[in-house]
Amino acid sequence: MGVVHEPEPLAFRVRPRPNEAFDSWMDRLTAKHEVTRAELFRHLGCDPRLGLCDLARGWQGMAPAVYPAFHQLIETLAWAVQARTRTIEATFVAVPELALLPPALRVFGCPLCWREAQQAGEPLILTRDWILRASWMCQRHQLPLAPVQRLVDGRTPRATARILEMQVDAMHALRRRYPPTPVMLAFNRSVIGAMLGQAGAGLRRGEFGYRSRFTANRYHLARARIALLAAAHSERTRSADRFEDLVGLSASALLRSSANLLNPKARRPDVSSGPTVPEGLVTRRINRWQANLPDLIEAYVLVKRRAMTARSSASQDQNGDFAEICPQNPVERIRSLSAPSPI
Numbered sequence: 164m165g166v167v168h169e170p171e172p173l174a175f176r177v178r179p180r181p182n183e184a185f186d187s188w189m190d191r192l193t194a195k196h197e198v199t200r201a202e203l204f205r206h207l208g209c210d211p212r213l214g215l216c217d218l219a220r221g222w223q224g225m226a227p228a229v230y231p232a233f234h235q236l237i238e239t240l241a242w243a244v245q246a247r248t249r250t251i252e253a254t255f256v257a258v259p260e261l262a263l264l265p266p267a268l269r270v271f272g273c274p275l276c277w278r279e280a281q282q283a284g285e286p287l288i289l290t291r292d293w294i295l296r297a298s299w300m301c302q303r304h305q306l307p308l309a310p311v312q313r314l315v316d317g318r319t320p321r322a323t324a325r326i327l328e329m330q331v332d333a334m335h336a337l338r339r340r341y342p343p344t345p346v347m348l349a350f351n352r353s354v355i356g357a358m359l360g361q362a363g364a365g366l367r368r369g370e371f372g373y374r375s376r377f378t379a380n381r382y383h384l385a386r387a388r389i390a391l392l393a394a395a396h397s398e399r400t401r402s403a404d405r406f407e408d409l410v411g412l413s414a415s416a417l418l419r420s421s422a423n424l425l426n427p428k429a430r431r432p433d434v435s436s437g438p439t440v441p442e443g444l445v446t447r448r449i450n451r452w453q454a455n456l457p458d459l460i461e462a463y464v465l466v467k468r469r470a471m472t473a474r475s476s477a478s479q480d481q482n483g484d485f486a487e488i489c490p491q492n493p494v495e496r497i498r499s500l501s502a503p504s505p506i
């Protein structure tokens with residue numbers, strides 16, 4: 164007769180804050196208990212393999228075969244922190260996978276929101292709208308977002324305050340340089356509201372085009388993601404337009420190119436030597452990517468190759484049935500988390 168594992172309540176009842184994204188809450192919960200996500204799930208008697216999946220989309224990201232395990236996880240997490248099940252489910256963003264930033268890039272937030280939270284002694288959280296690819300501006304402060312989580316990770320409270328204040332200044336400067344037009348702002352608010360399940364007033368004239376362009380945009384392939392989005396929403400769209408032309412290149416077009424960039428033997432992408440300008444200080448040169456065109460093309464190729472590798476390794480995975488429930492290959496996700504890169 165085997166040992167029956169009884170789940171235990173958690174020592175620290177870290178609950179989701181209003182509008183907090185699932186990953187943000189999970190990161191705070193696991194950090195408080197100094198465990199990995201898989202360790203936490205195992206401790207609670209849930210399937211630890213779920214800890215390797217991208218759970219941000221909730222039920223929408225799950226295959227039907229895994230619904231029972233996922234249901235148990237949500238119920239158990241709610242019990243473990245003494246919250247309602249619907250409080251846990253409210254952290255999910257039920258959108259198509261391409262509408263979300265890749266997990267390793269869910270680091271963008273409003274530096275002013277974070278500065279105010281820090282001053283009020285509240286936790287620094289990422290809200291659900293900030294992990295959307297279409298999101299680039301704080302709806303409350305009308306301030307462009309910065310990669311705040313990455314910038315303050317592991318910093319002391321004092322250093323965090325200084326970094327956030329610098330980011331607030333930098334984002335004010337960015338907004339002055341690329342003031343968004345009222346129409347683009349309205350489109351952006353409407354698209355984000357729709358994805359978060361908020362009732363809207365219906366599509367306005369021109370909004371369909373905006374949605375198809377920005378809902379699953381690829382601006383995150385560039386280090387200056389926010390600056391490019393700010394430009395795209397302003398009257399000065401030239402650099403953003405050029406970037407879209409570039410990342411619109413298909414894999415087959417790259418294969419046909421004389422550089423043969425998709426052949427790893429012919430060319431070795433190396434994105435480790437990124438730009439030297441500190442992240443977030445993106446206001447200096449909006450067209451920075453133009454100066455690093457080869458780097459950007461190589462980064463795009465790396466993404467394409469990763470996607471191909473993920474597909475082939477998923478089909479060879481011994482746990483093939485489980486690989487299918489993870490929209491993103493867990494191995495790839497771990498790699499991307501352990502070695503964050505601008506792509």
Ligand SMILES: [Zn+2]
Nearest residue numbers: 273276301304
């Ligand atoms: Zn804000």
